[in-house]
Amino acid sequence: MARTSEGAAGARPTIRDIARVAGVSKASVSYALNDLPGVSEETRARVRATATELGWRPSAAARSLSRARAGAVGLAVARDVRLLEEEPYYMRFIAGMEGVLAREGVSLLLSVVPDVDAAVEVLRDWWGERRVDGVVLTDLRVEDPRVALVAELGIPCAVRPGVDDRLPGGERPGVPVEAERRSFVEVVDHLVGLGHRRLARVAGPREFLHTRRRDVAWAEVTRSRLGREAPVVVADHTSAGGLAATRDLLARAGPPTAVVYDNDVMAAAVVAERESLGVRVPEDLAVVAGEDSMLCRLASPAISCLHRDVVADGAQSARSLLEVVLGRRSEAVVFEPHRLVVRGTTSTG
Amino acid sequence: MARTSEGAAGARPTIRDIARVAGVSKASVSYALNDLPGVSEETRARVRATATELGWRPSAAARSLSRARAGAVGLAVARDVRLLEEEPYYMRFIAGMEGVLAREGVSLLLSVVPDVDAAVEVLRDWWGERRVDGVVLTDLRVEDPRVALVAELGIPCAVRPGVDDRLPGGERPGVPVEAERRSFVEVVDHLVGLGHRRLARVAGPREFLHTRRRDVAWAEVTRSRLGREAPVVVADHTSAGGLAATRDLLARAGPPTAVVYDNDVMAAAVVAERESLGVRVPEDLAVVAGEDSMLCRLASPAISCLHRDVVADGAQSARSLLEVVLGRRSEAVVFEPHRLVVRGTTSTG
DNA sequence: CTGAAAGCGCTTACAG
DNA sequence: CTGAAAGCGCTTACAG
Known part of the structure; x- marks a missing residue:
């Protein structure tokens, strides 16, 4: 409730601090904070209160490392800057994705590159360093090298519903x-x-x-x-x-x-x-x-x-991707044509 | 040279693997790969070759955790989706940022939210979880809560050159x-x-x-x-x-x-x-x-x-931000007015 | 120049 | 229900 002075701005509290203050082990803190079984409701409440009081926030890096999950997805737009100016499209698409991703605490990495080959490099880097758990592909080309890459590396991936074609092996119906x-x-x-x-x-x-x-x-x-x-x-x-x-x-x-x-x-x-x-x-x-x-x-x-409805398209793409990445079923796809x-x-x- | 079969797709090589194959310690691998002193040129070359051969890529999460640096910056656009449609502006701005960030291996997190308060939440999350090392702020408002937040939390930050005002305490001249x-x-x-x-x-x-x-x-x-x-x-x-x-x-x-x-x-x-x-x-x-x-x-x-020149503006914003984040001086600011x-x-x- | 070790902040079997 | 411990993949003093 009261904003405790956490000392210097640089000193982020960790679960170790929470454990110490709440008088439990780090493991219990982790279980409590992640809503996992293994702690009593009383402990859970105390841990939660302590976390709030200390202003604790999970470290994305630590979580990412131990969970082997980036907590982010990527969108690599491959389009000439010159054409980009003429495309108010993407910001709306992104706004649509955002709504869905934010709810799951997933960040969006965005890259805007001039062509498909540059996009391939970006995807390779992102995936190689596990900065993303999956990607959304747009403006698919014939014989698209991104599709080949995604298949080769097994990168979870989604496309725009009804705009880009399904990926090879993808289950999306040929609408x-x-x-x-x-x-x-x-x-x-x-x-x-x-x-x-x-x-x-x-x-x-x-x-x-x-x-x-x-x-x-x-x-x-x-x-x-x-x-x-x-x-x-x-x-x-x-x-x-x-x-x-x-x-x-x-x-x-x-x-x-x-x-x-x-x-x-x-x-x-x-x-x-x-x-x-x-x-x-x-x-x-x-x-x-x-x-x-x-x-x-x-x-x-x-x-x-x-x-x-471009915003809806973005939301749907994000939903499809999270479904693959999180292995979670989401709402039915309401396909809206032009x-x-x-x-x-x-x-x- | 030859693409070695690295086994299952899931098995990413780590510096441990490189160390084993190259017959050195993990520490030496780290020094070699990061161009730090502490290894002979011969060892460095061997390590590099091994890394390439194994298809090693640094784990962003591990690096981020031990370096205490996210390797990413954020752009939280606070603008109504309705207005967004009318704004082809941002994609070009982002493309400009991209050029600069890519060169430094820094990713861009993008968030598109309807208003400033939502942006504040995004910034708070990003910084709280250390998903970003800094942020670019655009469309500054009078009494902007983002400016207050950034100051309070000490988030490294940059604004659009010549478009948004300087931040309080910022050194940017009042151009x-x-x-x-x-x-x-x-x-x-x-x-x-x-x-x-x-x-x-x-x-x-x-x-x-x-x-x-x-x-x-x-x-x-x-x-x-x-x-x-x-x-x-x-x-x-x-x-x-x-x-x-x-x-x-x-x-x-x-x-x-x-x-x-x-x-x-x-x-x-x-x-x-x-x-x-x-x-x-x-x-x-x-x-x-x-x-x-x-x-x-x-x-x-x-x-x-x-x-x-919106692309140039984006590039300049990214440059300013990296200067703060990386503590590195960059090219002189060529300020271009309308x-x-x-x-x-x-x-x- | 090189190696063994601790640490970054979490998660997760594994014993009590 | 709870705690001690190992591990995720790096970095970085610290001894040899």
């Missing part, structure tokens, strides 16, 4: 492709309902697994809805790339009247540059973004998009 | 206010040069220390350049807040012809909603954003702004 399909059905039906027949898609780099999955879904959905596969142009997720790809599409014979972009940045760039592209939006060109963001909301016209949000770029409001 | 002044001089001179006489500013919440400093600088600069203090309306950094504040300003007698916003989101919202606000940009209203981002670049017209970037919202290009 992702199905999710992309559902999303595109919604988008395509919406556009067809508005009278569009010539659709196109500006995709992200083919190195991303989710780009590949979207390719498959897009082909299927447009074939089934329009009778033929609608064209796809690959770009690099940047505004310049999105513009170039769009120019390419508009220069074709029978240019598209509606374009679906794999992310928000490319769509926003096109809406911003509509004049120089020589189109009115949505009259000449309807635009749909593959991700939602401020960019979509503050564009004029505001951009229709596939929206996800949801179409209709705004000015696909409606004449 | 920040001067930096804001220089920035506003540039902005105001630019606007006055375009013929504007009625300026106004939409500020962020007064709880932020940097808002207060900008208040001072804005008052000084407008008084000296215009002969009177230009008005300021406080908003909350959100698009809705920015719009409301702007409506307020425009409804006044002698409304401003140029408005400077404390961040990018508010400025972008105003540009996006210029029609409903009943103004043309820049003809009726010139707009300047206090931060640069994709939002500014993709607005139409593109938004003039005060631009900073730089005015002129775009369509303040020019008739």
